Amino acid sequence: MAARTEGTRSSGSPAFDMLKASLRYGAHCLRERVAPPRAKVAGDVPVNGRQITREWLTAVLCADRPGAAVESFTVEDATSGTSSRLRLRLTYNEAGREAALPDVLFAKTTAKFTQRMMLGLGNTIEGEPGFFAHLRNGVDIEAPRGYHGAADQASGRSIVLMEDLVATKGATFCTPRTTVTRPQAEDLVANMATWHARYWESPELTEHASWLKMPSVHFRTLDRLIQLRKRAEVGAKRAGAVIPGDLRGTSFDRVYAAFAASVNAADKGPLTVLHGDGHIGNTYTTAAGRMGFADWQITMRGSWAFDYTYTVTSALAVDDRRAWEKDLLGFYLDRLSAAGVKAPDFDAAWDAYRCQTLYPYLIWLYTIGRGALQPQMQPSETCLAVIERTANAVVDLASLDAIGDGTGVAPPRTGD
Missing domain, CATH: 3.90.1200.10 (Aminoglycoside phosphotransferase (APH), C-terminal lobe)
Known part of the structure; x- marks a missing residue:
């Protein structure tokens, strides 16, 4: 699994940090609403089904599988809490099917302003991407597998793609x-x-x-x-x-x-x-x-x-x-x-x-x-x-x- 984090943290007063974060995250959320960005390369960080593309899924899931590609996908079951949650169903080309890549995934993102304020200001936005990228594969436990994670501190955007436990287990x-x-x-x-x-x-x-x-x-x-x-x-x-x-x-x-x-x-x-x-x-x-x-x-x-x-x-x-x-x-x-x-x-x-x-x-x-x-x-x-x-x-x-x-x-x- 790949993970990416970017951005810096402020050391100002609480009120100043809150104001800066609210303006920054608010501006990003507004910009995304007006002109939703479409994720195309692995470095992009989509936060909802409209931003996820077949090209991006291929980039993050098939990079180490020569010739494999995502041919189509659907987005289901969007819910929201501390994070926004999506279920993705994917179909692959023959190389992807032969590689036994996951055809059902669970995604967690920070699509909403309040989620970005909570996880971004609390400096927890990197926790799950870091766990799946660096720790999960080192131990045999009952927990989901992770396939991709990325977080951008500047915008508060984050996404994790992981095993859909309902589908697999x-x-x-x-x-x-x-x-x-x-x-x-x-x-x-x-x-x-x-x-x-x-x-x-x-x-x-x-x-x-x-x-x-x-x-x-x-x-x-x-x-x-x-x-x-x-x-x-x-x-x-x-x-x-x-x-x-x-x-x-x-x-x-x-x-x-x-x-x-x-x-x-x-x-x-x-x-x-x-x-x-x-x-x-x-x-x-x-x-x-x-x-x-x-x-x-x-x-x-x-x-x-x-x-x-x-x-x-x-x-x-x-x-x-x-x-x-x-x-x-x-x-x-x-x-x-x-x-x-x-x-x-x-x-x-x-x-x-x-x-x-x-x-x-x-x-x-x-x-x-x-x-x-x-x-x-x-x-x-x-x-x-x-x-x-x-x-x-x-x-x-x-x-x-x-x-x-x-x-x-x-x-x-x-x-x-």
Whole structure:
């Protein structure tokens, strides 16, 4: 798979960066609406079906297959959220068919202004192209294959072409209403342990450090540019009915300081590749019964506990998580050890797990507390279901006491 990124980042004030980005992205969106560009060469970055052409698909999919070419294609199932999503069905010439090139693809793009503001200003636009270009093929996990990715920081345009899991594996994507059984939970954490072990303290983390951000860097960027703290506090009010009373009555200053400390702790080694957004909605079940992870937009590097805790606390019903969490953690650690990693001992791992519940709780408060410029990333009922699960984990595991507020400094308040 090829990946391309271009552009530079600003270091101005938050308000100035927001203004510059809104003008720049707005101008590009307007220009594209008035005169839609047609992608013809591999370096172009189309963002919708009208811009994709047979020539461009041939350039990005057939470059290493002599004589192969895309003869025709159709675009289906356009949906929109944090990104715009398309399904492409392709036909090839004889050389392309003989090369067994994919005839159904899933595309993710930043077609909309709000998507470009969210991913561009958050510096996450390169995450999924980078994962598929540099990391995916290095590990045998249940996750989609990638075929092409490109991002342009200046315009906020991006596209990833990947395996259509519904077509190739009969995948069903999970929601908080999906019942995750004990064997399925073990499959999820075993899958995670596989890529964590593969990249455990790997030199490749440094090699790709320009786009494999640390958790604290990523979320300070969000707080600086889109008022993470303020939106999360709004979310706590909107979700109050599903938050346990002990946590609901706790000062939000204390909760946010603990969140900041937990994110700082997630920067500490041993480091590995993080999915970064491994909640239940980004998992799927194949027709063969395997559990996998999709949507690698926020791929990062950091502590294993960041990923592990996010998946376990969002995927499992509260009672199941309470009943299984110690056994599941032991199972995960055993899988790390079996892969040749010097895994943490159980007590240290348990403490790390307790400390990392704050991120999944806060980020879903932020999601339901979104402002006008933030796209609706998840339906409210999904947000409330995950908040209820993660909030109960914060309380059950006494996470505020476990992390405290002395291991990091809360990101500055913005927009107050």
